[in-house]
Amino acid sequence: MNNDTLHIIAEIRQKLNDMAYDSGELSGNIVLDETVIPQLILLSEAGVIEDMLPAEGTTIAVKLLQAGQTVALTIYAKQLSRGIYYDSVAEFVKGNPGTLPAQAFYIADIAYFSDQGLSVPAMAQFADIARLISLLTELSDYIQTGLGKNRTLIFFQKKKLNVPLTFDSSQLREIPYLDKLESQLHEAHDKEERKTIFKTELVSSLQEVPAAEVFDRLLSDLDQIYEHYLQSHLLYLEKFSYQDLKAAVDKDQLEYTKKIYNTVNDIQSKLIAVPAAFLLIFAQFDFTGAQLFKNVLIFIGAVLFAILIDILLRNQFGVLSYIRTELESLKTNLKNKDTQVDLSAFITSFAGLEPIMAKQRNYLLFFRLITWLVPAVTFIMLLIFTHTKVATAH
Numbered sequence: 001m002n003n004d005t006l007h008i009i010a011e012i013r014q015k016l017n018d019m020a021y022d023s024g025e026l027s028g029n030i031v032l033d034e035t036v037i038p039q040l041i042l043l044s045e046a047g048v049i050e051d052m053l054p055a056e057g058t059t060i061a062v063k064l065l066q067a068g069q070t071v072a073l074t075i076y077a078k079q080l081s082r083g084i085y086y087d088s089v090a091e092f093v094k095g096n097p098g099t100l101p102a103q104a105f106y107i108a109d110i111a112y113f114s115d116q117g118l119s120v121p122a123m124a125q126f127a128d129i130a131r132l133i134s135l136l137t138e139l140s141d142y143i144q145t146g147l148g149k150n151r152t153l154i155f156f157q158k159k160k161l162n163v164p165l166t167f168d169s170s171q172l173r174e175i176p177y178l179d180k181l182e183s184q185l186h187e188a189h190d191k192e193e194r195k196t197i198f199k200t201e202l203v204s205s206l207q208e209v210p211a212a213e214v215f216d217r218l219l220s221d222l223d224q225i226y227e228h229y230l231q232s233h234l235l236y237l238e239k240f241s242y243q244d245l246k247a248a249v250d251k252d253q254l255e256y257t258k259k260i261y262n263t264v265n266d267i268q269s270k271l272i273a274v275p276a277a278f279l280l281i282f283a284q285f286d287f288t289g290a291q292l293f294k295n296v297l298i299f300i301g302a303v304l305f306a307i308l309i310d311i312l313l314r315n316q317f318g319v320l321s322y323i324r325t326e327l328e329s330l331k332t333n334l335k336n337k338d339t340q341v342d343l344s345a346f347i348t349s350f351a352g353l354e355p356i357m358a359k360q361r362n363y364l365l366f367f368r369l370i371t372w373l374v375p376a377v378t379f380i381m382l383l384i385f386t387h388t389k390v391a392t393a394h
Contacts, residue, residue, distance in 0.1 A: 005042065005046050006105070006106040006113065007106075007113070009048075009075060011039065012036065012040075013108055021087040023078075024085075025078075026074070026077055028072075028073060029072055030073050031069075032067050040065065041063060044062040044063075046080070046081070048075055048077065048080060050062075054071065082103060084104070084106075086108065089122050089169045090168060092107050093172070098129060098134075100126075100130055101114070107123075110122055121174075124174065125174050128173070129219070131178055132175060132178060133165055136153055137153060140153035140154060141156045151164075152164045153165065155203055157199045157203040158203065163206075164211060164214065171220075175222065193236060194233060197232045197233050197236055201225050201229045205221060205224070249334075249346045256327060261360065263320050264316070264360050274370050274371055277302065277305055278374060278377075299379055305374060306374055306375045309371040310371060313367060313371070320361055330350070331350055335347060
């Protein structure tokens, strides 16, 4: 049996009417001509079609077929002793999870023979993923073999990461920087350090992803993982780590967020006194105007109360200003850091704190307004009811 059998199947497939394919069986009707009959004889001798074929209401031996007859044909593609037939790219990918077949093969839906090289985009993409899997296999700490060709790569890098090597044709993609990555991890003078850095980025990026989705996410996020790896290598040369720097920045953001929220949270219990002051004033105020001295004392007390609360609020405004100064200093330090790595993403990440500070400042301004409403309302009441008393006396 030689590879010509695959070419024969490819040619006959193009001539089939009512073609169907299921589980390795290619079927349909074909009108015979002088070129098809010798091909069917070869397929019969190879054992991939029956020796007797249905033709025009009867069954005829393949060697007795004549031109012009219509034959119901079934090709048992899985029975090829050499060469492999795939009806689609999807079937090819499913049957070869990240490894190219050792035998010659043909993929019908893209009319691709394995001797065509990587001229077809789908095959170039598959080859890139196969090379990536080979690289990851080399980097992995352990390989777990499952049923059939299923494998799971296991990485231990601070945390454990399982990478089941399962994907389908919809996930095929080119990896334009794969040559550079292979060269860096195989030939660079610091290749061992680079391998460690790449594995660290891989585990850090994928450790929260469900196991069944890890390889899919790896393929979709590979550009970002590669970029982080390059940045981490630069930081490594400068005795830094991208993930460590990111963790430090994230920690700073969390701490400053807490500080900003605490500008209001820390005085909430004291601000409860504001509505209580309104209630007390309304309860003690003499609305008849007869006890002017008492009403004046209540007004003075309301002013003193507002001054004390305002002092608290001034302190919190000062805290907000100090936090803003600290943030600007932190961003300036990042800008001035002597590094080749682009830290702009870290610097701009602090921009999200600005709306929070503005919101807390507005809360403080609102509390100040409410606080000074206490003596203002008391003074208006004092004027109104004192004037009413005087008018009544006249």
